[in-house]
Amino acid sequence: MSTLELSEQEIIRRNSLEELNKLGINAYPAAEYKTTHFSSEIKQEFDPEKNNLQEVTIAGRIMSRRIMGKASFAEIQDAEGRIQIYINRDDLCPGEDKTLYNTVFKKLLDIGDIVGLKGYVFVTKVGETSLHVKELTILSKSLKPLPIVKEKDGKTYDAFTDSELRYRQRYVDLIVNPQVKEVFEKRRTIIKTMREMFDNAGYLEVETPILQPIPGGAAARPFITHHNALDIPLYMRIANELYLKRLIVGGYDGVYEFAKDFRNEGMDRTHNPEFTVMEIYVAYKDYNWMMEFTETMLEKVAMALHGQTKVMIGENEVDFKAPYRRLSMIDAIKEHTGIDITGMDVAGLRKVCDDLNIEVDDTFGKGKMIDEIFGEKCEGHMIQPTFITDYPVEMSPLCKKHRDNPELTERFELMVNGKELCNAYTELNDPIDQLERFQEQMKLSENGDDEAMFIDMDFVRALEYGMPPTSGMGIGIDRLTMFMTGQDSIQDVLFFPQMRPEKKAQVDSDELFVELGIATEWVEVVRKAGYKTIAALKEAKPGKLFQDICGLNKKHKLGLSNPSQDDVKNWLA
RNA sequence: GACUUAGUAGCUCAGCUGGUAGAGCAACGCCCUUUUAAGGCGUGGGUCCAGGGUUCGAAUCCCUGCUGAGUCACCA
Numbered sequence: 205m206s207t208l209e210l211s212e213q214e215i216i217r218r219n220s221l222e223e224l225n226k227l228g229i230n231a232y233p234a235a236e237y238k239t240t241h242f243s244s245e246i247k248q249e250f251d252p253e254k255n256n257l258q259e260v261t262i263a264g265r266i267m268s269r270r271i272m273g274k275a276s277f278a279e280i281q282d283a284e285g286r287i288q289i290y291i292n293r294d295d296l297c298p299g300e301d302k303t304l305y306n307t308v309f310k311k312l313l314d315i316g317d318i319v320g321l322k323g324y325v326f327v328t329k330v331g332e333t334s335l336h337v338k339e340l341t342i343l344s345k346s347l348k349p350l351p352i353v354k355e356k357d358g359k360t361y362d363a364f365t366d367s368e369l370r371y372r373q374r375y376v377d378l379i380v381n382p383q384v385k386e387v388f389e390k391r392r393t394i395i396k397t398m399r400e401m402f403d404n405a406g407y408l409e410v411e412t413p414i415l416q417p418i419p420g421g422a423a424a425r426p427f428i429t430h431h432n433a434l435d436i437p438l439y440m441r442i443a444n445e446l447y448l449k450r451l452i453v454g455g456y457d458g459v460y461e462f463a464k465d466f467r468n469e470g471m472d473r474t475h476n477p478e479f480t481v482m483e484i485y486v487a488y489k490d491y492n493w494m495m496e497f498t499e500t501m502l503e504k505v506a507m508a509l510h511g512q513t514k515v516m517i518g519e520n521e522v523d524f525k526a527p528y529r530r531l532s533m534i535d536a537i538k539e540h541t542g543i544d545i546t547g548m549d550v551a552g553l554r555k556v557c558d559d560l561n562i563e564v565d566d567t568f569g570k571g572k573m574i575d576e577i578f579g580e581k582c583e584g585h586m587i588q589p590t591f592i593t594d595y596p597v598e599m600s601p602l603c604k605k606h607r608d609n610p611e612l613t614e615r616f617e618l619m620v621n622g623k624e625l626c627n628a629y630t631e632l633n634d635p636i637d638q639l640e641r642f643q644e645q646m647k648l649s650e651n652g653d654d655e656a657m658f659i660d661m662d663f664v665r666a667l668e669y670g671m672p673p674t675s676g677m678g679i680g681i682d683r684l685t686m687f688m689t690g691q692d693s694i695q696d697v698l699f700f701p702q703m704r705p706e707k708k709a710q711v712d713s714d715e716l717f718v719e720l721g722i723a724t725e726w727v728e729v730v731r732k733a734g735y736k737t738i739a740a741l742k743e744a745k746p747g748k749l750f751q752d753i754c755g756l757n758k759k760h761k762l763g764l765s766n767p768s769q770d771d772v773k774n775w776l777a
Numbered sequence: 778g779a780c781u782u783a784g785u786a787g788c789u790c791a792g793c794u795g796g797u798a799g800a801g802c803a804a805c806g807c808c809c810u811u812u813u814a815a816g817g818c819g820u821g822g823g824u825c826c827a828g829g830g831u832u833c834g835a836a837u838c839c840c841u842g843c844u845g846a847g848u849c850a851c852c853a
Contacts, residue, residue, distance in 0.1 A: 212822050213804055275810035328811045351788040352803050354814040362789040368845045469852050599853050
């Protein structure tokens with residue numbers, strides 16, 4: 205890499221690295237560095253009365269420095285937090301040679317460098333538990349300056365907030381913004397709590413195919429790829445439902461999977477093209493049982509995270525204490541619009557939609573219209589956890605018909621803070637009904653609904669062997685994490701949210717520049733002057749180019765001998 | 778996909794109705810042995826996102842593009 209592409213601070217750090225090498229210090233040593241404590245342990249365990257912790261070793265990143273002549277303070281950040289260190293010149297360098305302090309620590313180390321430190325713990329005059337350093341080892345030199353974030357009395361100064369940089373360079377975000385780590389630790393607690401509950405119940409955690417020949421189990425546009433050896437298209441899964449039900453057919457009474465699903469659709473605050481769903485299927489249960497199971501699960505998760513069931517989501521305090529309200533979809537619509545749609549036909553529903561100012565088009569069936577009305581008028585009002593039950597049959601091709609009403613299904617969604625969190629059924633296990641429902645979907649698809657489901661004949665065949673009555677539930681883990689951690693963007697609960705790839709400016713190779721007669725050492729200078737391609741260079745005015753590159757030579761003290769004006773003209777000829 | 782909005786130093790941001798850039802932190806130099814957003818004095822650092830246009834003159838006005846963010850649409 206040419207120094208012309210580097211910022212002043214990056215050049216200084218690279219120079220420091222060279223200086224370290226000259227002193228015989230390897231800034232990237234290979235050997236294991238054995239630590240005895242984390243920062244948090246020192247803070248917890250140290251007792252000035254006992255005067256314990258008189259020989260501890262820590263490792264971490266330098267996050268701030270306060271140098272005061274012969275003594276210095278710095279903050280070291282490790283996996284568990286930060287601790288202050290105190291470095292005294294004569295304690296670090298007891299002999300005549302003070303290089304390690306004067307040169308290495310004061311001049312050649314920077315914020316961001318990773319160091320190992322050995323010493324004893326004490327409390328400063330101001331009352332800060334600190335490590336008095338006796339030995340310092342460089343473990344890794346940092347060549348890029350970190351964003352500097354300062355904090356006092358809980359107030360943060362110059363926070364690193366640029367969302368683009370935070371998501372593209374999550375590693376920097378994690379170093380500099382400690383609250384980001386917390387979100388991901390909570391995410392892991394959520395998953396762990398759920399997994400423990402399922403394991404205790406004796407359910408089997410399984411893995412099912414991500415590459416599927418038929419993308420089933422949901423209605424969504426899939427990502428498509430190609431398998432070379434088989435020469436067939438394969439789809440990234442949009443759901444794993446049909447595979448988990450095959451396992452119930454196979455004789456497992458309870459299976460679950462934390463699964464990455466992929467949907468080739470729009471991205472926004474609550475949608476990422478790949479996202480995590482937990483789906484669970486339990487034999488011999490129905491959706492009433494599953495509602496109890498779900499509310500118990502969420503109560504446990506909230507307790508594990510917060511020690512209480514009440515959670516702040518934005519402005520709203522949401523209480524995950526079971527049991528949750530249960531409301532049929534028709535009753536929800538009645539409650540929020542005053543209209544009773546029981547038994548209405550297509551024309552009646554269309555009129556209701558018109559009256560409520562809800563846009564519908566001619567392809568909409570009864571089910572889709574009812575869903576629109578609910579989505580427009582009811583969903584947003586469901587702040588406290590509410591089970592919405594008994595969805596129209598058209599919307600739920602994998603769900604068993606309601607025991608009391610064949611136009612409805614035994615389905616529930618759990619609404620929290622105005623959004624869907626869970627989706628669950630008494631599963632459809634009648635193979636004849638299932639095939640008919642798939643065929644209905646085909647008709648929808650022929651009518652232009654590009655999200656209608658594909659027919660999976662192998663799944664129908666599995667049902668023909670007999671699946672026990674089963675209830676299944678799916679829950680969006682990203683969304684659950686958002687609720688439970690108070691984040692309002694899915695990007696804040698994914699380490700690496702999908703971003704448009706960074707665009708590299710087009711740059712022509714050295715060879716192409718050299719072919720024009722430009723000496724190799726001048727190529728970088730020409731690029732730095734703003735002419736990254738031959739085409740751009742050909743447009744240049746020779747006089748300006750000449751001045752620009754000679755100016756850069758002087759400014760950056762490159763020590764090159766300048767070309768003549770005629771040389772430059774010849775390049776452009 | 779549509780609309781709105783933003784892109785200025787390593788980071789956070791000023792920069793009004795056009796006159797080619799500023800602050801704090803970070804960096805560099807000097808001083809300082811218990812400081813903590815350490816402090817004091819001094820110095821350097823910018824293709825003002827890119828490309829066009831208007832103008833004597835553009836960070837600033839206009840157009841196009843790129844990349845974010847927000848609303849909406851889509852997401853049963």
